[in-house]
Amino acid sequence: MSFDPAPLLRTARGRCPRCEARLPDAPFWDVAPACASCGLVLRRRGGFFLGALVWNYGLVAFGYLPLLLIPGALGWIGWKTVAWAAAAGGLILPWFIHGFAWRVWIGIYYGFLPDQMGREMDD
Numbered sequence: 001m002s003f004d005p006a007p008l009l010r011t012a013r014g015r016c017p018r019c020e021a022r023l024p025d026a027p028f029w030d031v032a033p034a035c036a037s038c039g040l041v042l043r044r045r046g047g048f049f050l051g052a053l054v055w056n057y058g059l060v061a062f063g064y065l066p067l068l069l070i071p072g073a074l075g076w077i078g079w080k081t082v083a084w085a086a087a088a089g090g091l092i093l094p095w096f097i098h099g100f101a102w103r104v105w106i107g108i109y110y111g112f113l114p115d116q117m118g119r120e121m122d123d
């Protein structure tokens with residue numbers, strides 16, 4: 001199995017993984033259902049959203065939370081503050097990065113399965 005990074009680089013910049021057109025505007029917590037230019041389906045059915053949830057969780061758990069643990073371990077902030085910031089960030093941050101997590105997921109998916117970009121129907 002090979003991975004082509006081009007779709008991921010396109011979606012991370014808010015571009016379509018197939019035609020590279022700017023993706024239609026969507027709220028920051030969401031992604032458009034399809035590319036307005038080429039019609040590529042971005043919101044496939046059948047549990048496809050679970051990939052975005054995994055990326056969302058991963059970015060919070062392994063990106064945000066370690067940023068709190070380092071100053072806590074160094075004694076710059078107290079552990080009680082770390083716990084409150086972790087709880088607040090864990091509840092709020094996923095809403096703000098959900099659209100980005102969707103785009104990363106779409107880019108990873110089409111990077112591994114570029115032949116799926118030719119399919120218009122979700123399966």
Ligand SMILES: [Zn+2]
Pocket residue numbers: 016017018019020021035036037038039040
């Ligand atoms: Zn497109």
